[in-house]
Structures are given as structure tokens and as C-alpha cells.
Amino acid sequence: MGTPARSRTLLMTNAVEFLSVSRLFGTVRAVDGVDLSIKAGSFFAMLGPSGSGKTTCLRLISGFERPTGGTIRIFGQDVGRVPPNLRNVNTVFQDYALFPHMNVRDNVAYGLMVKGVDRRTRHAKAEEMLALVKLDSYGDRKPAQLSGGQRQRVALARALVNEPQVLLLDEPLGALDLKLREAMQDELKALQQRLGITFVFVTHDQSEALSMADTVAVFNNGKIAQIGSPADVYARPRTRFVADFVGSSNVLDPAMTRALGGPEVTASLRPEALRLVPAAGATLCGTVTGLRYLGPSVRVTVQMPFGVLGVMVPAGSPCPEPGSSVCIDLAPDALHVMEDE
Amino acid sequence: MLSDRASWGLKAAAIGGLLFLHLPILLIFLYAFTTDERTYQFPPPGLTTQWFAVAWNRADIWPPLYLSLKVAVISTAMALVLGTLCAAAMARASFFGRDQISLLIILPIALPGIITGMSLRSAFAIMEIPFSTWTIVLGHATFCIVIVYNNAVARFRRLSGSIIEASLDLGANGFQTFRHVLLPNLGSAMLAGGMLAFALSFDEVIVTTFTAGQQSTLPIWMLNELVRPRQRPVTNVVAIAVFVTTFVPILIAFYLTRGGSETAGGGK
Numbered sequence: 001m002g003t004p005a006r007s008r009t010l011l012m013t014n015a016v017e018f019l020s021v022s023r024l025f026g027t028v029r030a031v032d033g034v035d036l037s038i039k040a041g042s043f044f045a046m047l048g049p050s051g052s053g054k055t056t057c058l059r060l061i062s063g064f065e066r067p068t069g070g071t072i073r074i075f076g077q078d079v080g081r082v083p084p085n086l087r088n089v090n091t092v093f094q095d096y097a098l099f100p101h102m103n104v105r106d107n108v109a110y111g112l113m114v115k116g117v118d119r120r121t122r123h124a125k126a127e128e129m130l131a132l133v134k135l136d137s138y139g140d141r142k143p144a145q146l147s148g149g150q151r152q153r154v155a156l157a158r159a160l161v162n163e164p165q166v167l168l169l170d171e172p173l174g175a176l177d178l179k180l181r182e183a184m185q186d187e188l189k190a191l192q193q194r195l196g197i198t199f200v201f202v203t204h205d206q207s208e209a210l211s212m213a214d215t216v217a218v219f220n221n222g223k224i225a226q227i228g229s230p231a232d233v234y235a236r237p238r239t240r241f242v243a244d245f246v247g248s249s250n251v252l253d254p255a256m257t258r259a260l261g262g263p264e265v266t267a268s269l270r271p272e273a274l275r276l277v278p279a280a281g282a283t284l285c286g287t288v289t290g291l292r293y294l295g296p297s298v299r300v301t302v303q304m305p306f307g308v309l310g311v312m313v314p315a316g317s318p319c320p321e322p323g324s325s326v327c328i329d330l331a332p333d334a335l336h337v338m339e340d341e
Numbered sequence: 342m343l344s345d346r347a348s349w350g351l352k353a354a355a356i357g358g359l360l361f362l363h364l365p366i367l368l369i370f371l372y373a374f375t376t377d378e379r380t381y382q383f384p385p386p387g388l389t390t391q392w393f394a395v396a397w398n399r400a401d402i403w404p405p406l407y408l409s410l411k412v413a414v415i416s417t418a419m420a421l422v423l424g425t426l427c428a429a430a431m432a433r434a435s436f437f438g439r440d441q442i443s444l445l446i447i448l449p450i451a452l453p454g455i456i457t458g459m460s461l462r463s464a465f466a467i468m469e470i471p472f473s474t475w476t477i478v479l480g481h482a483t484f485c486i487v488i489v490y491n492n493a494v495a496r497f498r499r500l501s502g503s504i505i506e507a508s509l510d511l512g513a514n515g516f517q518t519f520r521h522v523l524l525p526n527l528g529s530a531m532l533a534g535g536m537l538a539f540a541l542s543f544d545e546v547i548v549t550t551f552t553a554g555q556q557s558t559l560p561i562w563m564l565n566e567l568v569r570p571r572q573r574p575v576t577n578v579v580a581i582a583v584f585v586t587t588f589v590p591i592l593i594a595f596y597l598t599r600g601g602s603e604t605a606g607g608g609k
Binding site for chain 1: 508513517521522526
């Protein structure tokens, strides 16, 4: 039981709280006892492969799914029985879901229209939102006349016009090409910082999650495998799944960790933490079996006596030929111990 | 070698087929103006418009006309509500036996009218339901629902599933979502379905003969009239009326669903 002062602090700090929330579809546990809290004003990413429960979590916040068990609070209010249209939460849908029969202005003004705001006010507000997403002068067009990136912006403006407490984004950049996706990442981040609204977004793209979010929750099998800052999740994966999914770590079994000078436990090792060194004085040597050119760096696959390691060599530094012998060196703190699953 | 131009013979055959189908319709119109009232001789001995006046003054035409209109309006209204609801359920939900139920819904239109008629008649007999306007309406509703359903389900499939969720997400209640999102996107499909259903109901004969009892709708009145020797052109005048009443809605329906490939309402 919290004192009034304490619950006020909770109201101020947590936009969304999940208390052991579950959602079952038949016997499938799409969301399985998830606990999480999303700080107000933060940019929160739900990262995971398809079927990991991240989208269901988003739909639990928007209200399109009801939890089978547990409690969901939005700014302290238990929303278990609140339907989607009465939640002060708006969604940018994956396929944008723009109303095809309305022009862009009416699409954006829709949320205000159903609240009974008069035409002049809501159109002015819609234009303001369109300016925010740099689509002024597009108000009279139909969604079918817009490009994918423009539709995405309209969907964003339409969700923001209601001034939601939380903005939900379901794979918002999935349908855009790479160049546009990178530009939108920067824009979304800037927009979130300017508006101060809590953004919760779902993605299966780890680089997107790491580059945009303040906090990342990695989902696996309906559970949160790890939750933390991008740097934390990237550098210190808690489990083998996180190490595999986020980035491209070397996952070491206990014997391999031992061979690299660590304790006999499962560990992860980032390929960029390894260096290729001259053979003189080195103890860890192997054979190059493959090279993958990645632009800013080259990923070198090395067959060691105890297993295979990936090593990241920055572009420009000397790169070994496949089949040649190389030796490696690593900083003593590069080995990150993980929990066994 | 394949040519993309049709051969002379194929063109002639196609034109011949079209003439064979449509010239008799013109004959029906022509006989409405003939001066000969007992036989349909060709060419007509003379032309007159007197039969329109005669038809207008014949008291036995009006009750069947009213009945036909009433039945068509009521069964179309029923079909619009039930067919659209049905389409919504089939397009949105997925449940066990969905495909089988979908087949059952379409079945009345595939079933010969005589089977539908016989089965309805025996059902009415078993349940001791006396023949009335409503028994005719029930018979017509079986196929009218399918027409509306087919139109609506195609439109539902084209609509993005999440626009309804988007509307709710933006704060609209169920009624607002129906009025501002669903209806504008479904409207033309429903209108087209309704027009076709009305036209089908208005000139239906087979099912009606089994479910009407002693009442006669306009097409049944025409059928009976054909065997009488007097004032034959009156039947043709009525035929023109039936033609116009059914053809105009079908034409409208055709134009409403013509732009079917583009996004619903996208080009409005």
C-alpha cells in the first residue's frame, strides 16, 4: 500500500506499467507473465523476433487485446476494463491504416471530429500537425496519392493530433526503404524529444531499437529476456538469446570461455572486442575460413582449436587472406558472463 | 501463328450470337405498339400507343404491381442488413467451419429455383404457415442475401483490416466508426448489391410460384396473361415496365462497382 505522496510519484514517473501480465490465445502463451514499467517521456523499444509477444504487448496497451491475467496501468490508471476508444493512447499502425475515402486533412482531423471539435478548429489543428511532420500543403490529397514515407507521416500526424499520453508505433518503419528508414529514425527521435510524449515502439530490427530507444526490452517466447539501455543490452546480454539476437556476438560455451582465459561459464564476446595480432608471442592462433565485407568493417571468421570466432576488423587495417593463419588477442574484460537458460 | 485480330468468321459468329440474344427483346417492345390484339403477327399490321392507356386503366394490373414492389423492397431491405452483417463476419473473423458456412451462404443462388421453391413450400406446409406476402419475401430473401453478401464481402476483403481499429484508437465509438469509416467504404457495394437484389426479386417467377399461394406478383400475372386471347399487347406494355424497373437498377449497380480494382473510395 503506497502513501498518497508515493502514488503521486508513481503517476509522474511511469507512463505504462505491466504487473505480471499474461495473454493466452487458446493454449499459446503470447504474453507470459510480463512485468515492465515504461518511464513517462521516454522512448521505449520492444524488440524481438516475430511471435515473441511484442506486438501483443503493444495491443494490450492500446486496448485491442485484453490481458488474460495481470494488471496494466497507464499513468497509474488500471485500464483492464477501458476500451481502446476511451484510452488516451494512440497508435501508428504498421500498414498506416489511413482512411482511403478521406483526404489527408480529414484523416488527421478524425480524432478531433469524433470528439465533436468544430470544423474550423480541427482543420487548423490538422494543418498544424501536418506542418509538424513536414507535409503542409498536402491536406487536400487522398492517401492513395501519397508515397509510403508520406503516408507514414500522415499516420503519425493523425495519432499525435489527439495529444496522447502514450504514442504506440507498430513496426513503423518496416515498409520503408533503407535511406528513408534512417531519415525517419532521426526524425522520430527528434519529434519525441520535442514533444516529450512517451513513445513505445515495436520492431524486429535491432539496429533500429538500439539507435532510437532510451530503453530496450528484448522479447522471447512471450517473456522479456532482458530490459535495459541500448548500450547495456548490447554490451552485457543477459542470456544466449539476447546475445544472438542483438548484434552478432560470439556465444561461447564454458569450454571455449575457459580456453580464452575466462571462468568455465557461458559467455558472450563481441567480435569488435577481438584484435588480430602478429604471431610473435601470441597464444591464441587459428585459420581464417571466411571474410564478410560490411562497409565500415570486415567480419573475419576464424577457426580456432576450440571453436569458431568472429572477429571484426575495421576497414583500412590489414586484412588476412582466407586460409592464412592468424592470432588473436582480447582485452581481459571483453568476456561477458551470461546466465544459463 | 496466333494473331491478335479475331478472324472474320469469329466476328460474324459473335455478332450473330448477340443479335440472336437481343433482337427478341426488341420484338417484345415492338408488339406493345401493334394494332393486332389477338396474335403476334410479324410485321405488325399497324402501330398504336393505345395499349399504354388500356394497361393504365386495367384494374387487375395494379395489385400484382404493388405486391411485386412490396416484396422486392422488403426482401432487398432484409438482404441489405443480413447480407452485410454476414459478409462482415465472414471477412473479418476466422472460425472453425468458416469455409463450409461460406458455401452454405452462397448455395441458394447456385441451387435451381425449383428446388428452393419446393423445399420452402414443404417447409411452410410442415410448419403450417399460411401463404402471404411474407412467404414470398422469405423465398426472395434467400437469393437476395447472397447478392448483397457477394458484393459486400468483396469490398470487405479490399479494405485494410486495421482502419476500424484505427478509428476506435482515435477515440470513435462503434456507431461513429460505422458511420464515418465503414459506411463510406461499403456504401457503393451495398447499393450495388441492393439494386441487383431488387431487380432479381422484382422479376422472379419460379420460387414465387411455390411460395405465393393464390397471390400473383407481376411476373406471374404476365405468365397467366399470355394464355388469354384478349388485349395481348397489354402484356408487352407491362413487360416494358418490368424491363425498365429491373434494367435501370442493374445498370446503376454496374457503374457503381465498375472501378472495383482501385482502392475503395480512392478515386472519389
